Amino acid sequence: MKRAEHEASYSAFVVSRQDHLRRIAYALCGSWHDADDLLQVALTKLYTAWPRVADGNPEAYVRSILMRANIDAYRLRGRRVRTARLDAAGDPAAATGLPVDERDALVQGVQRLPEMQRKVVVLRHWLGLDVHETARELGISEGTVKSHSSRGLAALRRLLEPDCDEGRPAGPARADRERAGVTHPSS
The missing domain is CATH 1.10.1740 (Rna Polymerase Sigma Factor; Chain: A)
Structure with a gap:
């Protein structure tokens, strides 16, 4: 050519x-x-x-x-x-079909994730890459992709729905954290 x-x-x-x-x-x-x-x-x-x-x-x-x-x-x-400011011409969450305030909260939540969790969530759930493709792009194992994805999505749920744990029974570890005044897991 x-x-x-x-x-x-x-x-x-x-x-x-x-x-x-x-x-x-x-x-x-x-x-x-x-x-x-x-x-x-x-x-x-x-x-x-x-x-x-x-x-x-x-x-x-x-x-x-x-x-x-x-x-x-x-x-x-x-x-x-x-x-997390969005301009009208290039909203990365526009394809979600969510109202603007919910999209803004989603983008803010993604930006608050640790770097590797954010990258995995963007590649897996925003761009729709599978676990293997995400692992290859980031140079990490597939198990690490799954772990970061799980932790990232759980963190987003906590950020976007702060009362999402209210209906669950408090297990021993959660009860210990609550007694100690810690509101979220340390890892």
């Missing part, structure tokens, strides 16, 4: 998938400004690798770059900036 054909196919891919990839980047980092920077890094790296990945699965390649670039940015910053 000639250079002009490579550039044309790259441009077509970017035009068709840019908004979707931007929403993924936002879900990972929690800021539209950081998401734009993250996407720019990913698309630049994709451009240099395009001749190798064009015939494969370029979207999976970009998601992998987004994940790694987000980790790199987090390490460089030393702290994570979390925002």
Whole structure:
């Protein structure tokens, strides 16, 4: 394939998938400004690798770059900036069909999850990847994906429905925590 054909196919891919990839980047980092920077890094790296990945699965390649670039940015910053403001043009939770205030609460809840749980929840439940694909993208085992997914969803339930434990009997560990004044499990 000639250079002009490579550039044309790259441009077509970017035009068709840019908004979707931007929403993924936002879900990972929690800021539209950081998401734009993250996407720019990913698309630049994709451009240099395009001749190798064009015939494969370029979207999976970009998601992998987004994940790694987000980790790199987090390490460089030393702290994570979390925002849950949504602009009308690119709401990542719009496909849920929820009212705006519930979508906002969902996005805020996802942003409050620990980093790996957030990544697993975004890949598994927002993007619909299976356990194997998620494990491969994050470079972790399938069991770890399942564990992070379970813990992340449980944490989201606690954040979004704070009274969801009220109907359950208090087991020994929960009763001990309640006596000690601890309202949530430590791990």
